[in-house]
Amino acid sequence: MLFIKVILREFKSQKLRMALTVAGITWGTISITLLMAFSVGLEKQMMKSTYGLGKGIVILWPGQTTLVYEGLPQGRIIHFVPEDLDLIKEGAPGIDKISGEYLRWGVVVEYGKKQISKLVSGVYPEFEELRSHYAQVGGRFINELDFKHKRRVVYLGFGVAKEIFGDKDPVGEVILLNGIPFTVIGVMVKKLQNSNYHGPDEDYLVIPASSFVMIFGDPYFDNFVYSVKEGVDTKDVEKSLFKLLGAKYRFDPNDRHALWFWDVKEQAEVTSKAFFGINLFMWFIGGMTLLIAGVGVANIMYVAVRERTREIGTKIALGAEKKHILFQFMAEALAIAFAGGLLGILFSMVVCKLFRMLPLEGPLELLSQPTVNWPVAIITVITLSIIGFVAGFFPARKAASINPVEALRYE
Amino acid sequence: MDNGKLISLKKITKTYQTGRIEVKALRGVDLDINKGEFLAIIGPSGSGKSTLMNIIGCLDIPTSGKYYLDGQPVEDMNIHKLASIRNKKIGFIFQNFNLLTYATAYENVEMPLIFAGKPGRIRKEKIMECLSSVGLADRAEHKPTELSGGEMQRVAIARALANDPEIILADEPTGNLDSRSGGEIIDLFEKLNQAGRSVVTITHDMNIASRCHRIIRLKDGLIESEKNNHQ
8 A cells, every 4th residue: 555655656746757757668568569469460461361372282383394304305394184183192192182273264254244254263172171262151162062963063252253243142143154054152251362373262263173174175284282281391292293293294303393383381481480580570679669668767766766765764764674675666666667568558459459440451451450469468568577677676776775874864 | 670781882983984084973982771761862963962873773883882782782783683673672763753744644653564574453453552652543544744743753653662662762853843742752752761661862952851861961972971860
């Protein structure tokens, strides 16, 4: 009780100076918390949008040979055929899920009087998991039966759905693809996607690979999409694929241009590391700001020690030990630090809350989720404690070493 | 009454270094104070009264000489022991009260009990007992600014009594008070003394000094004269 009174007294007698000191700590906390909140939020959104393409997947395209191999010339174009799927499944056990993908641009899509030209992709059911093609409630992705029976069913990107159907529920409706009727079985849920290899997923139509071949007759896959099993290094899988497909298509396993890989998993890891660096930098900036605020606390504590010299002398005369005096000033410095910190964290939380309510679209959406999470709050509190402790320690030590005789004479 | 020596000072000197000038505040004081004694220290300004008081109160250490408190040499005591003596054995009273202005009378009296590490329930009992003994139980929740000078000094006395000290050290306790309030303070001192406590007070007021058992006159850091009143 008394301790709180001491601080309140200090606040009363030093209104402006206290306000500035607390404001300094508040400002430092806000900068550190907000920097971190936006950084964490940005990272989260970045990771999420990376996962929009697929969580830990690799995309594989056929290339062109650049090395002479077994008497064959360079410059041969590699093509993937459906049989390669089984070959890879058997020969590369590190692979978890794999799908071939056929693509055709400029397919005429008709519904009633509406007619647009879109990309159509023919895929295997595994594609749903691999590429985060999750259907909105009331619909589904292509399944094994669709594939087996070469059903004429189509799954729409949410952009396409909106373009054709507006606000109407497309599921169950029949659309024409190059004049052939297809039933809509599902629409993709909205998702963040920051990278793609043939346009954003919201903007094309997906049909079973079997139906695709039946209609368009494509003999070759445009690419494979696969994921690796837990704990398997994507680099090892790449090597085994070079060997496996190299043996079949007779190219040098060291011919880097015969196969093209896009390792999304590796990219996500790089992004994550980059964010670690960014976070560290943010901490540094925030920490510096708090440090300056800490100097303010130390300053006001020195003033407090001087102004309370006689009080300290009295307390020593009444039997206070050094620890009592130390505690008083340390506690006060910490109290100032935490008061400012609390204000700062609260303010930051309000800012984050408001920011989350803003309707941010497009690239700005990446900034739309600032997050004051536990690590941020805990590290902020720890930083504040250190600042408060350091800022209080030196004045407190000075106070505790005051000569009581002189202190009692002090005017 | 037990007339054992509570305090025994042997050839105490104290020299202050003020810049390049040496000030000899005490130049060899021999003084014994018995248990239950009521002693006045008088003397002109700069005669070393307060310095002597600070040494007796274990706030200051002599430059030379020996100080025995209850037969124990003070120079052998560490800072914790000294703090404990100031806390429990000695009760300090100052000319300008030195109360915490932002705290109530209750909280002021509580302070030495907190330093002594007494638990809250015992503190409460003791505080009210001390405030009652100085007649201020009804003023417990008042702040010093709401009290008269005499009342403030009585709060300070209650504070000095909190840990039941054997000896009360008062440095001109009535110096800032009108004569009536000052008289009340001395009445209190007499009462405390009759209850068995030793009281040592510095004073300029001969009316007060005359009510003490013994008067010590200091001059230039030495005891100039000594007078017994009631013997």
